[in-house]
Amino acid sequence: VMEVVLGQVEQLPALLAVSRSALVRDWDFLTLERALEWARYFQHLYDRFRTRPQLREALGRRLRRAQPYPLLGFPTLGRCPQLLGLALLKTHALPPAACRRLLRSLLQPPGAGTGPEPRGLALLARRKAAACLLALPRCPPRRPPGQELQLQAEAQLLLNRLREERQEVGEAAGQLRWLCGVLEQLPQPRAFEVVAAALALLKQGSGAEQAGDGDGDGSSLDGYQASAAEDGCTAGLLLSWLLGNKERFSAFCLCLPSSLLAFLAGHYSQLSRSYLDLLTTWGSHLLYDPLQGRWVKSCLDKAELSWEELRERFSCLYQGSTLLKEQTQAALKLLKTQDGDFEVCGLSVWTDLLMEV
Amino acid sequence: MAQDGTVPKLKFGYWLDKAIEWGQATTLESQQDVCLHLPQLQEFLHQLYETIKDSGSAVAIQQFPLIGQLLGRLCWNPFVIGYDESQKTLMWCLCCLYSSEPRSAVELKANSWVRSLLCHLLSSSKWESNEAETSTFISALGYTSADYYCHLVKNTVFSLVTELRENQFNGLNIQGSISASRVNAVSIFCVPLITLPDLTPLLETLLLYHGGSSKEILSSEFLEAVNEAFLKKKISLPESAVFSLWLRHLPSLEKATLHLLDQLFSIQLNSLEEVACVMKDSLLPQAASHPAIFRIVNEIFKNALMETDGTSGVMTIIQVFTQLFLQVHQNENKQHKFPLKAYFPYHHQPLVRGLVRRPFEFPTTYWSQHLKHISDMLKALVEDTDFSSPTDLFEIWFLVACFGEWLDIAAEQLLKAAVEPDAVLWLLAFYYCPKNENQQRTQTVVEAQAVYSHLMMLFRCTDLSLKDLEVAVHRITGVEQCWNQCLTTHLLTNFLLFSRGGHKIAQECIYHITKTTDTSKEVYNLLIRTAYRFNHSGEENQRTVKLLNELLQKLTLKV
Numbered sequence: 001v002m003e004v005v006l007g008q009v010e011q012l013p014a015l016l017a018v019s020r021s022a023l024v025r026d027w028d029f030l031t032l033e034r035a036l037e038w039a040r041y042f043q044h045l046y047d048r049f050r051t052r053p054q055l056r057e058a059l060g061r062r063l064r065r066a067q068p069y070p071l072l073g074f075p076t077l078g079r080c081p082q083l084l085g086l087a088l089l090k091t092h093a094l095p096p097a098a099c100r101r102l103l104r105s106l107l108q109p110p111g112a113g114t115g116p117e118p119r120g121l122a123l124l125a126r127r128k129a130a131a132c133l134l135a136l137p138r139c140p141p142r143r144p145p146g147q148e149l150q151l152q153a154e155a156q157l158l159l160n161r162l163r164e165e166r167q168e169v170g171e172a173a174g175q176l177r178w179l180c181g182v183l184e185q186l187p188q189p190r191a192f193e194v195v196a197a198a199l200a201l202l203k204q205g206s207g208a209e210q211a212g213d214g215d216g217d218g219s220s221l222d223g224y225q226a227s228a229a230e231d232g233c234t235a236g237l238l239l240s241w242l243l244g245n246k247e248r249f250s251a252f253c254l255c256l257p258s259s260l261l262a263f264l265a266g267h268y269s270q271l272s273r274s275y276l277d278l279l280t281t282w283g284s285h286l287l288y289d290p291l292q293g294r295w296v297k298s299c300l301d302k303a304e305l306s307w308e309e310l311r312e313r314f315s316c317l318y319q320g321s322t323l324l325k326e327q328t329q330a331a332l333k334l335l336k337t338q339d340g341d342f343e344v345c346g347l348s349v350w351t352d353l354l355m356e357v
Numbered sequence: 358m359a360q361d362g363t364v365p366k367l368k369f370g371y372w373l374d375k376a377i378e379w380g381q382a383t384t385l386e387s388q389q390d391v392c393l394h395l396p397q398l399q400e401f402l403h404q405l406y407e408t409i410k411d412s413g414s415a416v417a418i419q420q421f422p423l424i425g426q427l428l429g430r431l432c433w434n435p436f437v438i439g440y441d442e443s444q445k446t447l448m449w450c451l452c453c454l455y456s457s458e459p460r461s462a463v464e465l466k467a468n469s470w471v472r473s474l475l476c477h478l479l480s481s482s483k484w485e486s487n488e489a490e491t492s493t494f495i496s497a498l499g500y501t502s503a504d505y506y507c508h509l510v511k512n513t514v515f516s517l518v519t520e521l522r523e524n525q526f527n528g529l530n531i532q533g534s535i536s537a538s539r540v541n542a543v544s545i546f547c548v549p550l551i552t553l554p555d556l557t558p559l560l561e562t563l564l565l566y567h568g569g570s571s572k573e574i575l576s577s578e579f580l581e582a583v584n585e586a587f588l589k590k591k592i593s594l595p596e597s598a599v600f601s602l603w604l605r606h607l608p609s610l611e612k613a614t615l616h617l618l619d620q621l622f623s624i625q626l627n628s629l630e631e632v633a634c635v636m637k638d639s640l641l642p643q644a645a646s647h648p649a650i651f652r653i654v655n656e657i658f659k660n661a662l663m664e665t666d667g668t669s670g671v672m673t674i675i676q677v678f679t680q681l682f683l684q685v686h687q688n689e690n691k692q693h694k695f696p697l698k699a700y701f702p703y704h705h706q707p708l709v710r711g712l713v714r715r716p717f718e719f720p721t722t723y724w725s726q727h728l729k730h731i732s733d734m735l736k737a738l739v740e741d742t743d744f745s746s747p748t749d750l751f752e753i754w755f756l757v758a759c760f761g762e763w764l765d766i767a768a769e770q771l772l773k774a775a776v777e778p779d780a781v782l783w784l785l786a787f788y789y790c791p792k793n794e795n796q797q798r799t800q801t802v803v804e805a806q807a808v809y810s811h812l813m814m815l816f817r818c819t820d821l822s823l824k825d826l827e828v829a830v831h832r833i834t835g836v837e838q839c840w841n842q843c844l845t846t847h848l849l850t851n852f853l854l855f856s857r858g859g860h861k862i863a864q865e866c867i868y869h870i871t872k873t874t875d876t877s878k879e880v881y882n883l884l885i886r887t888a889y890r891f892n893h894s895g896e897e898n899q900r901t902v903k904l905l906n907e908l909l910q911k912l913t914l915k916v
Binding site: 029071072073075076079082083086087089090092096097099100101103104107120121122123124125126127128129130131132133134135149150152153154156157158161181182183185186187190194 | 435436437438439442444445448449452455456457458459468469471472475476478479480484490491493494495496497498499500501502503504505506507508509510512513514516517543546547549550553555556
């Protein structure tokens, strides 16, 4: 019997893929019914097996095998009806007869029996309106950087999923592959912002993050409270994605504001080291132009910093924690010494930086 | 249903105009206008849905040609979508306009329009546009827009709460970075969202927010709406927030008090435990720890009593409230307690102090002494000072009546304990007949003494018949002055409960009295008050308790 169930679960990724494609143009009323029934069945499997770790694992593994990019895991089964329903809603190719049936089932008018679905969607619409209403223009926030609210929500979802994923997939390489695949779904600047927000959240911990924990209604996250050690692993994974690729890290540091980078550097030592190294590289590419009396870029490569930007970066680092400030200062001093330990400006970029920050 | 079609049709034009007006204006006034109309709009949408639900899409459009315009505009108004169940009804209406077999270009267009509106409402795109930048990311994570908005709303609420808390005026700092107008705007934008559970922390923070200005900065629509939702039990708030609401918005407090009275009048009072339960749920006794709240609630109760001509049911409710208030007040932290004078500013303080003591604070042997003390003070106040205005007399009477527990004990002590009856009788006579312009009170005292002597003579007899109590019974059945009637009923009922001879004929006697006169409510209320007292202090005599329950049962059926 278990083999049958496993075989069925394998079909989920295909089902979801089809629901987003033009293949649905051939669907009629009955096909749609069947698809919705499958979705409900998968949710039922989730409810039955979520407290039984061995079966969970088995189902999760089989699910992952069925995907080219293993993105979906066991928790996906739990929100299948919504995933399917909302995906179908957006697929234009779905013919009218099937679509009408879909609408009826999604929104279930009164008297047609109760279920978590209709409440979930009305709540969704209501919350979307609430998010719009409450997002009033505010005076310049003095809150820690990286806290733009939508970003925070995306980061929270990413973190939740990472924690669930770690439960399912033991090995780090697989997780990294998964993370790459997921982050590719975003335009690169956005991906950077999300990862930065996620790293910031991990260090702020309580408050907003706890507030963001799912409730049972329409967002049945697994109520998983992570411990500090587990958070460390999650952060490690995010950092390996960031630091693993030089171009990517460089783009990351160019893209994000210096205050945010300083904040992250203050909390993650691997990051501060790599960041300082990168700044060093950029700094060493600057040349002094005696005619203009300032440092300029040696090549007009956009992917590097100007003198002013470099100075700003270092200033922000100085405003960080004491440890970070000391670390930065030490690095600058060392570089100054290596460069000849000049005291006069215009000879070493490091001397000048030390004088100005 | 053709007839119902006329009702929404008449207002259809009205609501369409409203929807257009709201869409164009983005001022705070127009937003306040939306908030004011949300309940009626929801009702209208419901009626609209009922009208079109069974017709097809084509018929519906024929009946209401402009329905697309109306629904479309409403779908883009976040106040409407955020309110209560309006979004649900709107989406049902949209479903009705979707046809499974589109036969014309119009129907095809309607279909695609319905879908795009639903996508707007349910996908993780921004409100203003339909671009969904991050939806592939979210679905790649295996989540839906439902998860996304769950987090987003919670984050937004948390961020607002933090902002408000950081900027609380604490008496030292000058205004933080939040202006009063911003807080006011936030309160208006919250109005549709009050029953959304995610918002509770924000509601609480707003209610407790003080910006340092003496004027109220929260909008009155907000305060009213929160109060409504609280009274209908659609939301639950911490006590401090509710008290703050009532302290800053008088109409809400008045509404809450009247709502409590309504509740209590509409349920059958089977026991005072039930009444006490309902009262404690309403949070009013607890709120009354604030003297300002206590005095207003007291006024409202006073008016209710006057309007109902002093029915015993209302009086009993007031007495229970006072007891609960005292319980809360006595349990309060010594530091935060207000002095009694704050609650009863215009009264003779020694009298207040005497009345406020709960019976259980003294040994029972001391009760009659305490009653004499109260009676003497009262007598001095009432008889020696010049009471030219009936209002003053009423105020004193009302004060005493609130602490009716002592009055019940007075009547009981007269029969059970060996007391000097004069002071206690005077007290009871005052309660039942405070006025003395024509010597009514003095006369009542005399009557009371007569009844008392008669009953005391019979107290030790074990074998009594109804005829033996003729003297007392006649005073109830044959008399016009209701105050004498009430007083005698009180004494007689106590006699029946506490004397051995009385037990046997109790049922018969009560039946006779209540059959021939209008006193069943009086007797009933007296009995439930006695039962309530017994439950708290314990009555040793089991036969009395048993008799009491039997009498109550019989009367409950009749009343």
